[in-house]
Amino acid sequence: MSKRIIIDPLTRIEGHLRVEVVVDENNIIKEAYSGSTLWRGLETIVKGRDPRDAGFLTQRICGVCTFSHYRAGIIAVENALGITPPLNAVLTRTLMNAALYMHDHPVHFYQLHGLDFVDVVSALSADVKKASDEAFKYTDIPYATGADKLLEVQQRLKTFVDKGNLGPFANAYYGHATYRFTPEQNLIALSHYLECLRIQRTIAQAMAIFGAKNPHPQSLTVGGVTCVMDLLDPSRMAEYMTKFQEVADFINRAYYPDLIMAAKAYSKEASVLNDVGVNNFYTEREFQVSSDEWLFESGIIRNGDLSKVEEVDEAKITEEATRAWYADNEALHPYDGKTNPNYTGLIDGESIDDKGNMVHSKVFDTKGKYSWIKAPRYENLPMQVGPLANILVNYAKGNKIVVEAVDSFLKATNLPVKALMSTLGRTGARAIEAKIIADHGLKAFNSLVENLKTDESTCATYVIDKNKEYKGRFIGSAPRGALSHWCRIKNGVIENWQAVVPSTWNASPKDANGVGGSYEQCLIGMKLADVKQPLEVIRAIHSYDPCIACAVHVMDTKGNNLSEYKVNVNL
């Protein structure tokens, strides 16, 4: 007898996400569906506006990837108008992007995803001295894990637990059969959880030095950047460098070693291995650190075959909506996409609740449409994007920095490269990516300082000819993977806009061929220890770092008034 489990809201992510799985009598997942339950229509709203405003509007796609869509919106317009921003502007954007990644990845691990790996309560029974020694197994210079520090953390936790109050740690699935850390390892991770709360504030400040504020920085403009006074002020520059180094130190001595610890501890836990999801990987070039050098290159791997890497052909990207709540189903290139909302809603059904009872619920219409997220495809194939795709493609391409980082991770964990293709690998690849940026991001800083000695320009000048039509795009990466924005400008205003974002690729519903995206595919075949506590599902989905506001977007090339579409609200 199959049973449906609904997880809605799927918390500790950005946005509104629902996942439904159907398990058989052995608690093995036979079917999986992921869908977003919110639509805002930002790309419709951008239309008809001044192209110079596009970046500010697209930025509001997401307050988490708070720099990614801002920069993408600005660069798409620059690309359309044929503007080349000065090198100073390009490198400043790289430094802000580095701050974003160095914020996003550790916070995702500790505050959002880590509790899927760390059994906080178990840390209470840790031997503090043993834990302090344990930390040296993963790095020569451990971070905040001296015996006195760990004792303090443990006592703090004890007071929380004794009072019956777990604060932010309440209501998790503690004691779940698939937790694999020893009490000592849990205590180390908990100490770093608390340190991360502090350090993430520092790196947000680093972005704000050039960006005015975080979230939603405000110093990019079509043609360049506006923070010229900060760039010409050595004390502001030093402030950035100091904060960067402080956080890089945390990444190298706490975050990265913790991932080695996790990779070793979880190397026998079936629910985090062998579930790569979609095994086609796609990534885009990112992190320009000098006039002609990037940290990561673009490429595509098909069927998990690391012996071949293809160059990306942007003409092969399409989006379709057979199973998404839009009227036009066919696969179209983003420049020509059509999207009119066609909400058909949830339907009456039954699912198992957290007490184990079958209860009436609203469920996905799995035979019809069930998500606000469209299905992007590359030559008709679903792709997995994100740090894992980025690391694998660059590893396969022989990118020197990446090969070195991956090899040393594999050596430290005793894992084969194939093991990266899993939930654990996605989480590990994110730490590898963060480490590479921490270790090499300041190259951009040094290039900037050098360049500023002879060149103070920060903005290119341009004109927008109202009689001309323009077409341009941004292609690059965000912390969650490959990101592209596509725009057309006509009569001096935006005629068309479309964003193809990382979470759209990964969270895609099924397409016309019945093939789902990576969230759905990675869940099929997974065995749950307890259907009332679907921790394995949550852990796998969290490993993608879902960003659902980003993933939900729409464009309407016909200029229809969307608000006039009739929606059956009784569904």
Added chain:
Amino acid sequence: MSDLDIFNRRLDALEKLPLLKNEISISKALEQSGFSRRDFMKWASAMTAFLALPASFTPVVARAAELSDRLPVIWLHMAECTGCSESLLRTDAPTIDSLIFDHISLEYHETIMNAAGWQAEHNLEAAMEKYKGRYILMVEGGIPTGNTEHFLTIGPHGKTGKQIAQQACDNALAIFAIGTCSAFGGIQAARPNPSNSVGLSKVTNKTVINVPGCPPSEKNIIGNVIHYILYQTLPALDAYNRPKWAYALRIHDLCERRGRFDAGEFVQQFGDEGAKKGYCLYKVGCKGPYTFNNCSKERFNQHTSWPVQAGHGCIGCSEPDFWDTMGPFEEVMAGRLFDTVYGLGADNISDKIGIGVLCVTGVAVAAHAVIASLEKNKD
């Protein structure tokens, strides 16, 4: 009776309320999180100044913060980008500001809570029932309505965002619309508003305190709660239900580049010589003269910077419908001034005159500067 006495009597009353079950007091939490009493008093004195109270009120503000754990908080996510939560929880954690919400009595918050799915829905229902009439409601995001109400559903029962927000409003002690989306509909409500999103005040009959900004600073969020605890009444509000203590002044009034404006020194183009010298950004579109908020005084990320310091003009993000009325953001308002929503309500006349005068002054000053420079060149 002096204000101090009134506050203390209110706090005495609050103190008699039971601690929320299973919660620890904020003083304990502070202690456990490594904050000394001295750190806490430093924060309290900064907050006192922020609320424009005399320094002698610092102990009262500290006590109010300590008693905030008698007030459960429910935070709802509607149609939004999570930037407001990020502002409060990401950039500032774990300072005392966030501790108050993050670690003490936050009953429901989708971005940070561990519970998911059914458990999350139960948490919300249980909190609304258990603390009926006693919880503080904070809502982030616009709310889809009309025949597109179902564009947002939450939970296994597929309730709409509007239904959940209305239910939560009905039994709340005080309601705060956090951010421009919740206050005025925000970006999703910008033309053509395809999801028919509205601000929170449009779906409830109860008074909603608007805390706009995209995002608002964490101090404006926390300050309002402290203010509410102290006065036990809603703060004085402007025509858009924004607390006057935080939104009474224009960005322009306390701007660090104000002297440049008065001197007629303007950036003509981003990246020019004026930009390097910190000239006024009015002519590249700064909306500071039309925007009511305390950014120029408080800045962001622990005073690290703010848009004008980073060389970009204000875009007016705490004003209603700013996406439609303030754009293009990098052009002067000048001629389009009176097409905006300015002037609704009590401040009508003075605002129009104020802005009119300012605009004329600005243009005149700019013109003067141009003429002066032309004449100089002639010499």
